[in-house]
Amino acid sequence: MKTIKIFSIIILYGFFTMSISANEICYTNSDCKTKKSFQTKLKEEVHKIIVSYVNDYKNDRHASKKRVIGIEVPEVDGAWTVTVTGQRLPSKNWEVNLKEGLPKIPTYAYSIELETLKAIYNGKINALTAQGKAFGSDYTPMSVREINAYEPSTDDDHHLNAFSFHFWTKGFPEIIPFHEGATRKVHGSNATVFYYEKGLRTAWYSVASGDKVRHDPREQANPFPMMCVMINGTIQGEVDGEHITVSAGNTIFIPANVTHKWWNESDKPAEAILIMFGEGA
Numbered sequence: 001m002k003t004i005k006i007f008s009i010i011i012l013y014g015f016f017t018m019s020i021s022a023n024e025i026c027y028t029n030s031d032c033k034t035k036k037s038f039q040t041k042l043k044e045e046v047h048k049i050i051v052s053y054v055n056d057y058k059n060d061r062h063a064s065k066k067r068v069i070g071i072e073v074p075e076v077d078g079a080w081t082v083t084v085t086g087q088r089l090p091s092k093n094w095e096v097n098l099k100e101g102l103p104k105i106p107t108y109a110y111s112i113e114l115e116t117l118k119a120i121y122n123g124k125i126n127a128l129t130a131q132g133k134a135f136g137s138d139y140t141p142m143s144v145r146e147i148n149a150y151e152p153s154t155d156d157d158h159h160l161n162a163f164s165f166h167f168w169t170k171g172f173p174e175i176i177p178f179h180e181g182a183t184r185k186v187h188g189s190n191a192t193v194f195y196y197e198k199g200l201r202t203a204w205y206s207v208a209s210g211d212k213v214r215h216d217p218r219e220q221a222n223p224f225p226m227m228c229v230m231i232n233g234t235i236q237g238e239v240d241g242e243h244i245t246v247s248a249g250n251t252i253f254i255p256a257n258v259t260h261k262w263w264n265e266s267d268k269p270a271e272a273i274l275i276m277f278g279e280g281a
Contacts, residue, residue, distance in 0.1 A: 043076040063094035070102040070109030106150035116141040127168035128193035158198035201276040213262040220259040224281040233270030237262040
């Protein structure tokens with residue numbers, strides 16, 4: 001009798017643990033069906049969002065360049081492959097195809113949090129800003145990884161940045177909003193990334209009172225020149241060991257490999273357009 005009770009407990013425990021998946025607990029079959037139905041609807045919503053970007057990219061002149069790339073949204077257990085063939089269709093659009101599952105070839109794959117995908121779709125943040133980080137180990141709600149033993153070159157990475165801008169920015173000409181609500185904290189202050197491609201990086205920075213920008217020694221010198229265009233407020237800085245104050249209406253040029261850091265001592269935010277260019281940018 002005791003053995004039968006123990007066996008019954010094991011069976012019940014087995015049924016209970018089998019109903020736990022994807023970080024959810026189902027106490028009844030009805031619970032599980034409801035949650036699976038909700039998950040299915042979420043995945044369908046994500047699929048529609050991605051389809052909208054694929055359809056928009058068919059009208060983009062940059063779709064003349066071939067590319068195969070993956071997209072995954074882990075929260076809905078969703079993965080897709082975008083294939084840009086570089087072929088123009090009789091409709092004058094470019095051929096861009098979408099299918100479920102990640103690519104089977106060595107390439108890149110985006111990994112996007114559901115909330116971030118919706119924010120990009122609703123114009124609250126752009127994809128390059130969602131990927132922005134100071135160091136490779138920094139957390140980002142949208143990231144890119146190499147799959148299937150892909151070994152990209154530096155040029156491949158540059159081309160990917162340009163693709164990320166054009167694929168995830170709808171319409172023509174592309175418009176990028178910049179304001180506090182469209183930023184992420186990068187290098188110590190809020191920033192919106194405008195555009196990256198080989199030899200050019202651009203962004204808007206909003207440095208709040210008390211913010212310290214590039215105070216980590218690892219990020220104080222770039223291998224390429226940059227210009228900082230002050231459009232609002234005043235900021236204090238140190239360039240190659242020299243203290244400097246820059247106010248709205250002024251632009252400062254910083255040569256390659258020159259150390260620099262910034263901070264805001266005022267009680268108002270300072271805003272600047274950052275332009276990085278040249279070899280290595």
